[in-house]
Structure formats: C-alpha cells, structure tokens
Amino acid sequence: MKLFSLVTAVILTLTLPRTATAAEPIRAIYLFKDVLKFNTTALTTSNFTTLIIFGLGITEDGSIKYYSNTPGSVDKVVATNGTYVGGAVLTQRVRSLKTAVNSSVSRVEISMNSQNVRQLMNKPGASVNTPLAKNLAALRSHWDLDALSNNDGSIYDLASTVAFAKLVGKLGYKYTILPWQNVDYWATLVRELNTEALDDNDELLDRVYLQCYDGGAGNDPRSWWARLGTRVVPLVWVTNDYKPVYGSTPAQARAKFSNWKARGSVEGVEYWNDYDIEKTKPPYAAYGDALDSVFV
Ligand SMILES: *[C@@H]1O[C@H](CO)[C@@H](O)[C@H](O)[C@H]1NC(C)=O
Ligand SMILES: *[C@@H]1O[C@H](CO)[C@@H](O)[C@H](O)[C@H]1NC(C)=O
C-alpha cells in the first residue's frame, strides 16, 4: 500500500503539467470581422494582448487566402507564388494592431483550418523552398505575425499536421491550436511537437485555446490541461444573436474566468469574437475589463 502510494506520487509528479511563467497576461480575442472593417481604436485600447485574425486558408497550389466573413467583403488571395499580394492597405491595417498609439496588443496570430495541408505536405513536401512555405514567410513578414493557429475541426491528420507545424516553426511562427473535441489527437500532437524540457513559452506549440461553448460547452480547462500538459486558454463566446444561449455578458465571462482561474488550470482568457461585440454593442472595454480583473 505504502509502496503503491509512493509510486503513484512519483507518477503524478512526473506527469502533472508544468505551469509556465507567462511573459504577460494572455487576454485574447478573435477577429472574425474583416480586418479592414472593425473599430481598430476600440479594439487596440481595450487591454487585449493577443489578437487572432480568423479565416485564413490554404488553397490547392499553396496560396494563402483570407476568407471574408463580413457582409460586403470578398475573399482575397493574400500570398501566392512566394509573394505577398494582399496590398499595402491591408498590411498597414494589420501592422497597426500592434503599432497604434496606446495599443495593448503585443501578439497577432492568423487562424487557419487544415484544408489542403495533407496534400501539400505529401507533395511537394515540407521544405522551406515550397510555394506554401514562401507564401507563409511573405505573409509573416508583411503582417509582422507572431503565430499561426490551427483550428482544424474535421481532418485530424497527425503526420501532415506535425510536418506543417514544424515548417511553420522554421519560418519563425509560434504554433497554437483551437480544439473543442478529440483530446487524444491533440495530446498526441502536443507530445510530437513539444519537448518537455522547455518552458511553455519556448515551445513551438506554446498555447492551447480551448473552445468552451457550443460543441465545446462541456469542456473543463483543467482536465484538458492535465491531458495535454500545456497551458490552456479557455475561449468564451460574447453576447450574440446567432446562438444566444452560448453567449456570455462581460459579467458572466468574468465569473467563468474567475472560477477557472481559481481551480488553477488556466493561463489566460479569450473571447470569440469582435463581430458580435460590434453587432450587439456592449463596449469592447467592458469585455476587456472583465479580463483585467482576472488576469492582471
Ligand atoms: C470606435 O471606438 C471608439 C472607442 O470605443 C469610439 O469612441 C468610436 O466612436 C468608435 N468608432 C466607430 C466608428 O464606431
Ligand atoms: C512566380 O514568381 C516567379 C519568380 O518570382 C516569376 O518569375 C513568375 O513569373 C511568377 N509566376 C506567376 C504565375 O506569377
């Protein structure tokens, strides 16, 4: 019995995830609305530290496309044949997210699904000399991007995802994920990409954004943290008229975040998304303040 407890204790000590010393509080929000259309001033001065641009995708030839999710906007190829083609206005707008006067933002990510990744990793492969790699490199330098976020919710192909993530790392991006199900798959991916010797901040896959609404409404950040062994940033949906039952007011968001933080399982907090905030019109700052009070 005694030996059993000792062994159990050792195993627990070895397998419990380490808590990273966050360089700064993670207070993030997804930019679902077209980057050219949302209120940049409000968004960059409401104390968010990370902005994630939603809706980038890879086409069959390895070009990068920015898919419009905003009425009146059109889908746009932003990098092709190794060259940035998104235009100067878009470049300036994305860069301003970090450089605007009084901006609290220090990290900008692009969120991508996994369409065409398996095919392109197979042929022409995961070299930095492929069109896809050159396109990602061009996009990163024009937009001054910090990370690429994988929001795959349907393909889950481990080998090509590992190859792609390593390629992305070589190009200078950090890599993040946005799971809502399939914890075993994501846990394997984390193990393939990260070396437990490093602080989470130094790992290639340095953040896990966990969807905690809609299909992921039952997700417990603490159990994901234990399974993945890396920091978990729970994602909450703001007040919205699409699926109102999953929306949280600033006060409800604050209560959720405080509760998760008290359980010691999260290292930051995050919202889905700016489009709904602008539509339902609570001030951005109210959502930002809900984060400040939890993650100072
Ligand atoms: C943008 O947000 C700022 C700060 O909240 C506000 O003063 C301004 O009126 C907003 N602009 C538009 C066009 O909504
Ligand atoms: C692709 O880029 C190469 C080298 O920059 C250039 O010579 C070629 O014309 C481009 N092809 C297309 C289709 O734009």
Ligand SMILES: *[C@@H]1O[C@H](CO)[C@@H](O)[C@H](O)[C@H]1NC(C)=O
């Ligand atoms: C930046 O913040 C300072 C201090 O709060 C304020 O006085 C100034 O007006 C702000 N500048 C802009 C452009 O918002």
Ligand SMILES: *[C@@H]1O[C@H](CO)[C@@H](O)[C@H](O)[C@H]1NC(C)=O
């Ligand atoms: C931003 O958050 C910090 C805590 O991290 C807080 O001290 C500060 O007052 C907040 N600033 C604004 C403009 O809300």
